[in-house]
Amino acid sequence: MRNEDVVRLFDAYSNDLYRFALSYLGSIQDAEDVVQDVFLKLLDKHMFFEKKNEKAYLMTMTANRCKDQLRSSSHNANVDLESVEWQLTGNDGFTERNKAVFDELMRLEDTYRIPIYLHYYSGYSYKEISKILKISESATAMRISRGKEQLRIRLEE
C-alpha cells in the first residue's frame, strides 16, 4: 500500500482505532502503540482491501494487535484507571459525567466491555462484531446482554 493511501486511512480512522484500543487495553500508551503498529503493518505487509471494508478490516487488525499487546511484556497490566481518566480530563470538554461513564465501562470485564463498546459506540451489528472479535454471533449477543445488565445494575447503584 502506498504511503499516501496509508496516511489517508490514518487521517480517517486513527482516532476510531485509538478509542477502540483504549477501551480494549485501558492504557493510553498501549493504545497509541497499537495504532502505530496497525498502520506500520499496512506499509510493511503491502496490504490491500476494498474501500467499503476498510474500517472493519482496520478494527479487526486493531483487535488482533490488542490481543497480542495483552500478552506482550510491553503491556502495562496494572494500569491505574484513575491516572488514565486524569489524562483524559485534559481533552477538551471531558466532563466529570464523561469520566463517570468511562469509568463504569472500563470496570466491566474485557469479555463484556469490548462488544458493548463496538455495538453501542461504534454501531456495529452483532454479525460484524463476531467477525472483528472472531467469536460467534450468539456469544456476541450474550456478552452484550450480560454486560448491559451489569452496567445497568452499577449505574442504578
Place this chain on the structure above:
Amino acid sequence: MKETFDKITMDEGRQNEMRSALLTKKKATKVWLAPVFGVLAALAIVMIIPATRTVVVNAAEKLIEIMNFRHNGFYITVQETSGTDEDGNEVKGILAEMGQDGNYESFAQAKDGKLYFVLDGKWKDVTDKCSETNYYRYEGKNKDGSKFEIYIGGTPDDYGYCLFTHTKETSSMSVEYNNSDRTDRAWFKKAIKDNPELKKCMQG
C-alpha cells in the same frame, strides 16, 4: 457513551509524529525493556538495548534480522536497526514483534491425564519426565540459526512451559501456565537453577 468517547482523541503531537513517519516511510521503531514474568501467558522479552521506552525516529531502512522464531503459531521476531531519536542522537533500535496467529497452540498440553510437549503438530508424552519439581527440556534451532529451548513442567493438572530463545546478541523468555498466575513453580525454579542463562535473561 457516544458523547464520552467522541471526546477522546489521540494526543495531537503523537498523532503528527505517526503521520509523519507514515508519510516518509520511516519506521518509528519501539525500543523497550520491560521484563514481566509469571503472569499467565505473559512474555518477558529482554534486550541488550538500553532500557528505555524510547521511540526511534528516522530509523534506517535496512533491518538486520537477529531472531525469527515461528512454531505452533507463536512468533518472536527481533530485528536490529540504527537511526536517530527525537533529539537527533544516534541510537540503536530493536524492533521486536511477538504474538500468536490463528494457529497457535500451547507447547504444553494435557489430554486424558497425560502431559504432552507439542511442537509443530507433533505430540510427545512427557508425563513421566515431568512433576511438580521436575521438567522436560527440548532444544531446537530456528531456520536463522538462533537457538531455542522449551521447558515443560508440572503435572497434567497444573503445568506450564517456558520458552527461551537466544542468540549471541539477545535473548527472550516467555512463560505460560495452564491455570494460574503463580510464579513459584518448583520445576521452573529448578530450570532456572540448572540454566544460568535463564536467570540472566530474567534479570535483564
